[in-house]
Amino acid sequence: MQYTSTRDSSLSVSSSFAIAHGISAEGGLFVPKEIPQIDRAWLKELCDKEYPARAEQVLSLFLTDFTSGELAEAAAAAYTDGVFEEDWAAPLSDLSDGRFVLELWHGPTCAFKDMALQLLPHLMVSAARRALDGKQILILVATSGDTGKAALEGFCGVEGVKIAVFYPNDGVSPMQQLQMVTQRGENVAVYAIEGNFDNAQTEVKKIFTDPGVIARLAERGTVLSSANSINWGRLVPQIVYYFSAYADLVGCECIKLGDPVNFVVPTGNFGNILAGYYAKRMGLPVGKLICASNQNDVLADFMKSGVYDANRNFYTTMSPSMDILISSNLERLLYELCGKDDRQVAAMMEELKENRRYSIPPEMKARLDADFWGGTVGDEVCRGIIKKTLDEIGYLIDPHTSVAFGVYDQYKAETGDQTPAVILSTASPFKFAGSVLGALGAERPADEFAAVKALSQGTGAPIPENIAALEKAKIRFTKVLLPEEMPREIELFASQK
Known part of the structure; x- marks a missing residue:
C-alpha cells in the first residue's frame, strides 16, 4: 500500500x-x-x-x-x-426504534x-x-x-x-x-x-x-x-469502529450480513465522517452518511449546495468541538470526488485560502449526493433533544450527540428512509455538565465540579473516574x-x- x-x-x-x-x-x-x-x-x-x-x-x-x-x-x-472503562472499547446501545448509539467516549479522556x-x-x-x-x-x-x-x-x-x-x-x-x-x-x-x-x-x-x-x-x-x-495515522483507526458497529449489529441479529446501515455523525473538521466514507468505499454496506452540523453550518450548506463558503459568522455553541469553519479533512473527500485530480484540489485549496470559499462542479456534486446528506440544528433545539431523550427513553447524551439526534430527525422527516441508523456519540455528557444541566432545566452551578456532581445526582449516571480526578489536579x-x-x-x- x-x-x-x-x-x-x-x-x-x-x-x-x-x-x-x-x-x-x-x-x-x-x-x-x-x-x-x-x-x-x-x-x-x-x-x-x-x-x-x-x-x-x-x-x-x-x-x-x-x-x-x-x-x-x-x-x-x-x-x-484497562485503557477503556468498558470491556468493549466502542459499545453499541439499542434505542429499540431503529436507532443505535455507538458510544465512543469510554476512553481516558471521555471523547471519541x-x-x-x-x-x-x-x-x-x-x-x-x-x-x-x-x-x-x-x-x-x-x-x-x-x-x-x-x-x-x-x-x-x-x-x-x-x-x-x-x-x-x-x-x-x-x-x-x-x-x-x-x-x-x-x-x-x-x-x-x-x-x-x-x-x-x-x-x-x-x-x-x-x-x-x-x-x-x-x-x-x-x-x-x-x-x-x-495525519493518516489518526484517521485510519477511526475506520475500525464503523466496521465494528456493523459487526455488532450482525452479532445481535439486528441486521443480516449484507443489509445496509446509515451512520449519523456530528462533525466539524470532517475526519470522523470521512472515516465512514472510506469504510463504505471499502465495501461496508453503508446507505447514507448523514453529516450533522451545529450553528456553524458550513458543512451542511456544502452538502446541500456544493459551495463551501466560510465567509459567515462564527458562533460559540454548546457543542464547541464542532465550532469550526475550515474543515481540513474535506480535502481528502474532494480528492476522491474529482477523480484524484491533484491540480483541481490544489486550486480549490488556494481559492479557499484566498477567498475562504470554493465550489464543486455538477459531476462532483452528484458523487457527493450519492453518499452524503447534511443538516444542521442550533443550541435551542439541542437542549430540547437532550431533555426529551432522557425523559422518554432514559438515555443521557452530550450536546454534540444531540446535534446528531436532531439532524437524523430531519433526515427521516425529509426522506422517509427506514434503514437502521447508527448515531455516533462522541463525548461523555460529563465533559459538558453545565450545558447538559441547563438543557434538563436544572440550576447550573458556577463551579464545574459542582455541575458534574449535580448531573450525576439528578440523573443517576456515574461520574467517569478521569473527570472526577481532575478536581484535585494541578494547573500547569x-x-x-x-x-x-x-x-x-x-x-x-x-x-x-
Missing part, C-alpha cells in the same frame, strides 16, 4: 512515512493510492473477533509496511489493559478521539524507526477541545516524541480546558490562542510548510508531525499566545531538554 498527496499525485510514500510526517511538504494530505476492498467472507470473519483483533484486521489492509505483530501489539495496548489517539503513539513510534532515522518528533496539534487532551494523554511520556497543543482561549468547555492545562508529563506543552480554532489550525498548517522553521528544527534533529486527523499551563507567536514558542519548546 502506497500513499500520495492530495496536492501532488506524483508522490509515492509508505504508510510509515505518511504517519511520521503527518502532512505532505506542499501542504497536501496523505491518502492511499488505492482503497482496499473487502468481501462478505472478510466481514463475516470480523464479526467473530474482539475489538483489538478487529482493529488489527482493518489496519492490516492499510498499513502494509507494519508487521502483523506490530499491529497486534499496538491494538492490544490501545484497546485493552481516544479511539484513534490511544493507538497512534504506537504506530508513530514504529513509523519513526523506519522513516525518521532516530530523529525526535515534535507533534503539533490544533484542537477545538477533545483532540488536544486525547493527544496529550496518548503521547505523554512516549520516548523520542514531544507534543505541543494549541486551543482557542474561551473557545472550549471549562472541563476540556481543565483536562489540557493539568496534563502530566515532561514532553508536553499546552497553549491557549487568542482567536478561534480556525486561527490555530491555520497557523499550524503554515508552520508545517515554513522552510525556515523546518530548517531550524532539523538542525536540532527534530521533525514535525501531527496528531490531528490530517497558563500561557496565552497570539497565533503569530506560535512558531517562536514551538522552536523554544523543541530546544528544551
